[in-house]
Amino acid sequence: MADQRQRVLATVDDTEAFGRELAATLRAGDLVVLDGPLGAGKTALTRGIAAGLGVVGRVSSPTFIIARAHKAGQRPDGTPGIALVHVDAYRLGGDLDELDALDLDTDLHHAVVVVEWGKGVVEHLAERHLRVQLTREPESDVRTAIWEWIE
Numbered sequence: 001m002a003d004q005r006q007r008v009l010a011t012v013d014d015t016e017a018f019g020r021e022l023a024a025t026l027r028a029g030d031l032v033v034l035d036g037p038l039g040a041g042k043t044a045l046t047r048g049i050a051a052g053l054g055v056v057g058r059v060s061s062p063t064f065i066i067a068r069a070h071k072a073g074q075r076p077d078g079t080p081g082i083a084l085v086h087v088d089a090y091r092l093g094g095d096l097d098e099l100d101a102l103d104l105d106t107d108l109h110h111a112v113v114v115v116e117w118g119k120g121v122v123e124h125l126a127e128r129h130l131r132v133q134l135t136r137e138p139e140s141d142v143r144t145a146i147w148e149w150i151e
């Protein structure tokens with residue numbers, strides 16, 4: 001599907017708001033792959049996605065634990081939320097055969113899975129995935145997101 005979209009994100013609040021927007025389009029079982037350099041805003045975007053999905057608990061960088069599962073709470077509009085599994089593949093070095101092996105105590109079919117540094121590592125885990133690429137300019141808060149569903 002060659003339906004690529006682009007958005008300029010001037011502030012971290014814009015990035016979180018974009019995450020909430022994306023979340024409104026996501027369903028349980030969806031895989032989201034976040035790409036972009038250190039500090040590009042992958043975790044900030046995940047925080048927005050989490051808010052939009054309506055999950056319990058604060059999103060932080062999972063760098064030292066590889067993955068964190070957030071249970072479903074309530075969406076901003078009061079409807080039931082969707083659980084979130086937030087993975088940081090940075091340390092996995094391309095060695096993620098099965099997300100299930102992480103033993104997350106969450107049924108991945110009942111969660112949205114967001115993977116930082118997941119490009120080239122986790123795509124095979126789902127039939128399709130949403131790829132979000134974040135770029136940043138030096139000495140600027142401005143980020144650009146390019147996103148597309150890849151089947």
Ligand SMILES: Nc1ncnc2c1ncn2[C@@H]1O[C@H](COP(=O)(O)OP(=O)(O)OP(=O)(O)O)[C@@H](O)[C@H]1O
Nearest residue numbers: 009010011012015038039040041042043044141143
């Ligand atoms: N427009 C913006 N969007 C996102 N973050 C921004 C923006 N402007 C400034 N920032 C700041 O940039 C930083 C982004 O950090 P974040 O942890 O989200 O990046 P990351 O891509 O997850 O990095 P890492 O690869 O280390 O996990 C935060 O400190 C945030 O406040």
Ligand SMILES: [Mg+2]
Nearest residue numbers: 042043061116
């Ligand atoms: Mg991060």
